[in-house]
Amino acid sequence: MNTHQLAGVAARLKVNIEEKAFRSSNGGTIEVLRDLRFEVEQNEFACILGPSGCGKTTTLRILLGLDSDYRGSIQLPGLADARIGAVFQEPMLLPWRTVEQNVRLAIPKPNRETNLDGLFSTLGLSKMRNFYPAELSLGLARRAAIARALAIEPDILLLDEPFVSLDESTAQQLRHMLLSVWSERPTTALMVTHNLQEAIMLADRIIVLSERPAHVIGMFDIRLPRNYRNEQVKADLLRSFNEKFAGVRNAP
Amino acid sequence: MVLLSFGALVVAWHLGATIWPSRSFPAPLLVLQTFISETTSGDLPYNLGITLCRVAASFVLAMLIGSVIGVLLGSHRRADEFFNPWVILFLNIPALVIIVLAYIWFGLNEAAAIGAVALNKIPNVVVTMREGTRALDPRYAEMAQVYRFNALDRLRHILIPQLQPYIAAASRSGISLIWKIVLVVELLGRSNGVGFQINLFFQLFDVAAILAYTLAFVAVMLFIELVVVQPLEHTSTRWRRSAA
Secondary structure, X not given: OEEEEOOOOEOOEEEEEEEEEEEOOOOOEEEEEEEEEEEEOOOOEEEEEOOOOOOHHHHHHHHOOOOOOOEEEEEOOEXXXXXXXEEOOOOOOOOOOOHHHHHHHHOOHHHOOOOOHHHHHHOOOHHHOOOOXXXXXXXXXXXXXXXXXXXXXXXXXXXXXXXXXXXXXXXXXXXXXXXXXXXXXXXXXXXXXXXXXXXXXXXXXXXXXXXXXXXXXXXXXXXXXXXXXXXXXXXXXXXXXXXXXXXXXXXX | OHHHHHHHHHHHHHHHHHHOXXXXXXXXXXXXXXXXXXXXXXXXXXXXXXXXXXXXXXXXXXXXXXXXXXXXXXXXXXXXXXXXXXXXHHHXXXXXXXXXXXXXXHOOOHHHHHHHHHHHHHHHHHHHHHHXXXXXXXXXXXHHHHOXXXXXXXXXXXXXXXXXXXHHHHHHHHHHHHHHHHHHHHHHHOOOOHHHHHHHHHHXXXXXXXXXXXXXXXXXXXXXXXXXXXXXXXXXOXXXXXXX
């Protein structure tokens, strides 16, 4: 049905999904993805942007290896067995384990006792290491989920709308934290979002998807380093993005 | 409060026994005397110990086998459809029938006794654990898959914590059911244990001794509940109590 190419040392993420369909309850099929092709360079931070319900999460699930019922091929960066750092829409921390245990459990056995002080302090979690997830706010739980994804030193980082349902200032604080931990040890990253401002702040490249069945409408490259992206620059980027994709997507 | 409640029961019992004195209804003091004499002779501790060992062995066996079958049935719908009638059948076979058949088929030995008790409890464990498995959150399993948890970690950190309330429920009902069945098993085909002793005293019409043994056994089970089960539950649900 599909080939999950993982062999060899590949630097970039290659996605080539010819077709992905779901069977609906009334017996018909709903085509979700059709000829979805894109690549993400090594250590590049890419954002997938598209209307809600267009198949962004489905794409991510295929990349995570949670859905293998599709036609096409994907190739993850890194060695044969790419390590994936995943941040799900919900934090998905184990409620019966502390923050630190949650993070350490994701790390492969030989490195499990590695020093995480730096990671926890960058994410402002130093004092919460022994807290249970139920004692954390959503924002803190998301930080713990990000810590878990980065603690494994992943070959690729996959994020599924990690900042939704947070108030804007908390979300913004988290975006800065994500950037600072990510830039300490850059890795190929792919983030799904429907928030254009967020994409413009974080991404090197924005991959714009169409309505269902999703395919790539276009790419929007941002070559400017992130520390030069002040409010003025971001507003300009936003304008040029909207000019390029005028009428294609619903602006936020 | 608990002590007061038990105290009142003992007083009522004492009053009843003084108002209607009878050999078949001994006063609490007499039961206590019998308890002490049976303890000093070593009979009571010995038989109690034997019975407790049987309870423990049957309990462990029933929980292990029942949990494995329950989790398998809960996670494989087709297997569940096929085996569900078996589960219902075994749920409804009277304990006595299983015990008698086990003794006939496997002889009057320890393995048959413990096996028969476990077999009585297994269907209950299966049903409880099957419910628990159906209620598992698949997203935790997906998280474990993405982060490549090994089999042992999945068991320890994903499966068992989610099944914990069901394990606790099955254990609770399990212990009380098992120790009652163990007494029957001992009465029918063993030459020691509390059940055997009670049968012996029944033939001698020695109600004081019957009550002494029963109360001693209940006290031990109460002790296990208070000192082992409740603190264990307390630690394993620690994460639940504090919400943000």
